[in-house]
Amino acid sequence: ILNVEQSPQSLHVQEGDSTNFTCSFPSSNFYALHWYRWETAKSPEALFVMTLNGDEKKKGRISATLNTKEGYSYLYIKGSQPEDSATYLCASGGGYNKLIFGAGTRLAVHP
Amino acid sequence: DGGITQSPKYLFRKEGQNVTLSCEQNLNHDAMYWYRQDPGQGLRLIYYSQIVNDFQKGDIAEGYSVSREKKESFPLTVTSAQKNPTAFYLCASSIGGRRYQETQYFGPGTRLLVL
Numbered sequence: 187i188l189n190v191e192q193s194p195q196s197l198h199v200q201e202g203d204s205t206n207f208t209c210s211f212p213s214s215n216f217y218a219l220h221w222y223r224w225e226t227a228k229s230p231e232a233l234f235v236m237t238l239n240g241d242e243k244k245k246g247r248i249s250a251t252l253n254t255k256e257g258y259s260y261l262y263i264k265g266s267q268p269e270d271s272a273t274y275l276c277a278s279g280g281g282y283n284k285l286i287f288g289a290g291t292r293l294a295v296h297p
Numbered sequence: 298d299g300g301i302t303q304s305p306k307y308l309f310r311k312e313g314q315n316v317t318l319s320c321e322q323n324l325n326h327d328a329m330y331w332y333r334q335d336p337g338q339g340l341r342l343i344y345y346s347q348i349v350n351d352f353q354k355g356d357i358a359e360g361y362s363v364s365r366e367k368k369e370s371f372p373l374t375v376t377s378a379q380k381n382p383t384a385f386y387l388c389a390s391s392i393g394g395r396r397y398q399e400t401q402y403f404g405p406g407t408r409l410l411v412l
Contacts, residue, residue, distance in 0.1 A: 190339065217397035229301070229403040230387070237398055275339070279397025284355065287332075287339035 190278050192288035199266050200296055206262045207291040209276030213257035218279035221250055221261055224290070225272040233261075233274075266295040300324065301404035303388050308409045310375065310382060318373045318407045320388030327393025329371035330401065333357060334385040343386075346371055347393055375409060383411050 191210045199205050211219065221233040234243040239254040247264045263270055273292045277285035301322045310316045322329065328347050332340040342355030346365040360379025365371055371390075375382045386407045391399040 220400070222403075227405075229405050232400040232402070235398055235400055277340075284342055284345065285340075285397075285401065287341075289337055289339045 190276060190286050190288040192274075192276055192291050194291060195289070196292040196294070198294045198296065201267060203266050203295075204262065204264045205266055205293070206260050207274060207293075209259045209261070209288055211257050211259075211276075211278040211286075213254055216254045216257070216278065219252055219254075219259050220277040220279070220285060221259070222275040222277070223272045224275055230275060261291075263293075266293075268295045268297055271295045301388060301390055301402055303386075303404035303407050305407060306405070308407055309412050310409060311412050313377045315374055315376050316409070318375070318386055318388075318409070320371045320373065320404060322369055322371075322388075322390045322402075322404075324390055324402060325368070326390035326402070327368070328391045328399070329365065330389040330391075331355075331361070331363065331371070331373045332387045332389065334387060334406075340387060343373065382409050384409060 193208050218237045220235050222230040223233050224230040234250045236252040241252040243250050249262045252259045271294050273290040275290045277287040304319045330345040331343040334340050341357050343361050344352055344355050344363040346352035349365055349368050352363050352365050360376055362374045388404040389401040391401045
């Protein structure tokens with residue numbers, strides 16, 4: 187079973203701060219890397235799917251990069267807003283579309 | 298609106314009882330999944346189904362059973378053999394043709410508690 191690790195476990199920032207967190211996965215078993223945002227009392231929502239080394243994806247103030255050779259992905263949020271408060275999950279695709287999820291990074295953005 | 302619904306939101310199980318969690322999707326997706334979340338852990342795959350009348354065990358299938366008689370429905374039964382069922386359960390679906398690259402769409406979840 188793949189181990190997908192996320193750090194930090196939680197993060198508190200002030201409104202307007204930029205922040206980033208890390209997802210690490212075994213590079214030898216890489217197929218695809220997914221990022222999801224999970225707001226309290228809502229369903230997890232897909233942010234990005236990345237497959238190629240060097241991939242960069244952007245959605246508004248949120249962007250992600252992928253390094254498959256060293257087995258990590260970064261998620262960046264520029265100018266954090268209170269509505270960005272959520273748990274951010276990453277998952278590595280492990281065959282037959284099974285996803286192995288990390289435990290998530292819980293972000294709290296304070297006004 | 299297309300999406301995934303799960304019911305009930307909260308479910309209470311008595312000792313020795315089987316309970317069934319409902320998952321319905323109207324996205325016309327072939328693939329459906331059940332995950333379990335425990336505090337401090339990532340989502341863990343219980344069962345998945347790539348097509349009607351076919352399903353596969355995930356990483357923690359013991360004590361659970363599923364059926365896939367209709368494309369839109371993938372109910373999960375938590376049997377009395379599951380000794381630690383208290384958890385949050387998420388159902389998801391995906392289109393079903395591109396395997397690991399497919400986005401999964403999640404329902405709102407069911408929290409199962411043991412009385």
